[in-house]
Amino acid sequence: MSVLVTDLIDQSLVTLMHPRANRITREMLLQFFNETQHDLAVTLRCLEDDYYFNLEAGEGAYSYPVNRVQVKKIRVAKNDAPTTIGDYRVLDEMFEDEFAYATSGSRPTGYVSHYFARASWFELVNVPTADLIDGGIVTITRIPTWIPSLTAQVTMELPDFCRTTVQKGMEVKAMNAGRDRLAASDAWQKWMATAAQDIENKIADPAIDRRASLRPPSRRWSRGLR
Numbered sequence: 001m002s003v004l005v006t007d008l009i010d011q012s013l014v015t016l017m018h019p020r021a022n023r024i025t026r027e028m029l030l031q032f033f034n035e036t037q038h039d040l041a042v043t044l045r046c047l048e049d050d051y052y053f054n055l056e057a058g059e060g061a062y063s064y065p066v067n068r069v070q071v072k073k074i075r076v077a078k079n080d081a082p083t084t085i086g087d088y089r090v091l092d093e094m095f096e097d098e099f100a101y102a103t104s105g106s107r108p109t110g111y112v113s114h115y116f117a118r119a120s121w122f123e124l125v126n127v128p129t130a131d132l133i134d135g136g137i138v139t140i141t142r143i144p145t146w147i148p149s150l151t152a153q154v155t156m157e158l159p160d161f162c163r164t165t166v167q168k169g170m171e172v173k174a175m176n177a178g179r180d181r182l183a184a185s186d187a188w189q190k191w192m193a194t195a196a197q198d199i200e201n202k203i204a205d206p207a208i209d210r211r212a213s214l215r216p217p218s219r220r221w222s223r224g225l226r
Contacts, residue, residue, distance in 0.1 A: 003156040003163045005033055005147060012170050024174045030150055036169035037144050037158055042069055043196045045141035047157060055135030060107060060127040064120070067142040074115045074122065075137040080130070088137055091115045094125060165195050 009029045016024055041047050051065045055076065064071065075088035082088060092114045094102065099116040102108070108126040116123040128135070144157040156166060172191045176184035 003160050003166075005030070005154045005156060006150060008033060008156065008163070008167050008170065009150070012167055012174065015167075015171055016174055024177065026150060028177070029170055029174065030147060032170040032173040033156075033166065034146050035173065036166050037156060038146070039192060040158060040162065040166065040169070040196065040199065041142070041144050043192065044200055045070055046159070046199070047142050047144060048072065048139065049142055050137050050139050052134040053136045053138060055112075055124075055128040055130070055132040057128055057130050058109070060123050060125070061118075061121050062124065062136070062138075064122065065138065065140055065142065067140075067145075069141045069143060071117055071122070072139045072141065074139070076112045076124070076128075077132060077135045080132060082134065085137075091124075093117065099123065099125065162199055165199055169195060 009026055012029050012032075013024070013026070047069075049065075053062055074091045076091060078087055078089050091112065094114045094116040096116070098114075102114075102125055109129050110126045112124050112126055112128055114125040116125065122138070124136075147154055156163065158166060169191065172188060173184075176187050179187070
């Protein structure tokens with residue numbers, strides 16, 4: 001990611017040339033940037049990271065990373081000395097009734113094959129029998145880091161193609177800064193719905209799909225070849 005936050009703020013100040021512009025400060029635009037990037041990341045779930053966690057003997061419950069939006073998958077090591085991503089296997093997810101049945105009356109230990117996602121933590125089934133540093137990986141979509149103050153080299157965490165959308169979101173927030181809270185919230189929700197759909201299309205289709213050009217034009221394409 002290469003878009004500097006200060007560049008977005010500078011450009012927004014240039015764009016916001018209206019009677020209210022003298023009340024919009026760089027600090028306010030930084031707040032609007034944080035809010036816009038956060039809302040887009042949560043709505044689109046487009047920032048993904050892997051986080052390692054340690055397996056503990058006899059411990060079945062593990063915390064999520066604090067910046068989690070959604071868990072995508074959980075992996076555990078296949079051996080006692082994992083060094084590459086290939087040394088981990090993906091766990092199957094259990095649902096509430098399955099977890100209740102598997103742990104009814106006892107908590108099995110041994111081979112870890114599943115996980116059960118609770119609201120604030122996740123459970124491994126079965127419970128590990130040995131400690132292992134970096135024995136697991138939880139893959140999540142996350143919220144971006146909140147930027148507390150203006151720093152020259154801080155960059156936007158969303159993909160670079162989101163630059164115009166994020167800047168527009170900052171300006172929408174600035175234009176509604178003096179309005180009634182309900183009216184401002186309604187304007188923001190309407191803008192978010194359109195902006196999120198535009199970015200979602202770009203994320204979902206990052207490469208040119210050549211299948212249509214390779215597909216035969218019709219079922220009769222081979223007529224005359226026999």
